[in-house]
Amino acid sequence: LINNIDTLRPMPAKVLTSYIATSARNAALTYIRNISRRKEILADEFDNSNVDDDHDSDPEVILLKSEEINSFAKIWDELDDKTKFLLSSRYILEKSYAEIASDLNVKPESARMALTRARRAALALSKKSHT
Known part of the structure; x- marks a missing residue:
């Protein structure tokens, strides 16, 4: 959100609250999605290359x-x-x-x-x- 401070400052309080809540939710979902993708990639690489x-x-x-x-x-x-x-x-x-x-x-x-x-x-x- 700090990168979009110029967008946030002129927003009314009600809109700002919704915007922040939605941004936080989307950021959390993106983070979770990226973690699960990394796990899939790591698991696949483990299957292919982790044989001693x-x-x-x-x-x-x-x-x-x-x-x-x-x-x-x-x-x-x-x-x-x-x-x-x-x-x-x-x-x-x-x-x-x-x-x-x-x-x-x-x-x-x-x-x-x-x-x-x-x-x-x-x-x-x-x-x-x-x-």
Whole structure:
């Protein structure tokens, strides 16, 4: 609000009160929205890059990764082309969201959300095939 002090000074008291309340509410919502976006991004980066080298030699981790890869290999042909493109771009070709966005001619945020949907679709199909 301090940046808009010239706008605030001439306002009548009733309007000023509403303006400040609305500004505070919108600022809080924006803050909460930004925090949740950061959590999603951090969680996605954690999933992709937080595997220690020590765990790569652990037989249990190797077995779990192998099972996960096999389950996705079984459903790969059932996925639609866009989902295949998104998943392979990110996890096989290791492209960034910006590179995927450039390929799709969309914003990086849109590419990130499309990839989230693709992961959900693949996971749902994988769960469905196991039942």
